Amino acid sequence: MAISATERSDILQRHAAAIRGSTRTRFFTIATVVFILGLFLYGLTTLETTLWRVLAGFGNLGSFVVLMLPPDPGSWAKALIFVQALFETIAIAFLGTVLAAILALPLGFIAARNVVANRIVHFLARRSLDTIRGVDALIWALIWINVVGLGPFAGMLAIMTADFGAFGKLYSEAIEAADRKAVEGVASVGGGKSHEIRFGLLPQVLPVIASQVLYFIESNTRSSTIIGIVGAGGIGLYLAETIRTLEWQQTSFLILLILVAVSAIDFLSSKLRFAIIGKRAV
Known part of the structure; x- marks a missing residue:
């Protein structure tokens, strides 16, 4: 059974804490997301990760694979x-x-x-x-x-x-x-x-x-x-x-x-x- 807009608004007001969460919970959630994004960006900057280096690395990997074939113990x-x-x-x-x-x-x-x-x-x-x-x-x-x-x-x-x-x-x-x-x-x-x-x-x-x-x-x-x-x-x-x-x-x-x-x-x-x-x- 559908509820009216008035009843929905009343439910949201009475249970606002449970639906939206406490201020402390929202703060820690936002802080965690910001920390993870910051760590990710820091890693990209520190490790000097670029698309060109990745593509060049795949090329070098292909060269090594060619040198490894066929497997031979000697x-x-x-x-x-x-x-x-x-x-x-x-x-x-x-x-x-x-x-x-x-x-x-x-x-x-x-x-x-x-x-x-x-x-x-x-x-x-x-x-x-x-x-x-x-x-x-x-x-x-x-x-x-x-x-x-x-x-x-x-x-x-x-x-x-x-x-x-x-x-x-x-x-x-x-x-x-x-x-x-x-x-x-x-x-x-x-x-x-x-x-x-x-x-x-x-x-x-x-x-x-x-x-x-x-x-x-x-x-x-x-x-x-x-x-x-x-x-x-x-x-x-x-x-x-x-x-x-x-x-x-x-x-x-x-x-x-x-x-x-x-x-x-x-x-x-x-x-x-x-x-x-x-x-x-x-």
Whole structure:
């Protein structure tokens, strides 16, 4: 049923605050938009971004693509070395991710508000995770290289440390979003705190955790190629060397190996993810 102009005006007057929002909300909205626009314009000015440089860059990219074709390892011996380095990269990503996922699980429960109500403990746990997560895996690789030396062990520790903070945060958020009814049901039949976590929270968050771990294994396969450039093992060392010596066909061969590995891992992880959540992967 249509309303008259008088009734519409009366509704607008009575609910003006809800419809238009408070002055403070409008001020923060405008300030946020102005800040984002200012940051965008500042970035364009500081980075000297021009249309001509973008077009020229595409031309240079085309030249590099021509130099990279066809992909060629140079010899069968080099091809075997590159494949071995690729498996080393996958091992770094897998071990680092799995260890981080296991070690972060207890801290994820401590950082969740619905598990630990103490504000001081919760604050310290969250800030510790933020501190660890705030340092990139490449920086952790440089740190661990100086601690344990060059090689894949340092790379594995770098992936583990960087993912530890990320997993702790993701776990705590998944636990906080869990339905409280299952926990209350366990408590109503006399279950203690450990029973509430084991039978009320874990069954709900385990599929989410498994999905996150599978995604991180896929993502860290790419990240492990980067940390290898600084000496943390894997195929990244050979990738940096071929670029430095202008061996573009070998570079494209290495990139092709990485793409195939990431695609295979993505395919397998998607199948496992759907198997865990109980749906058919199509």
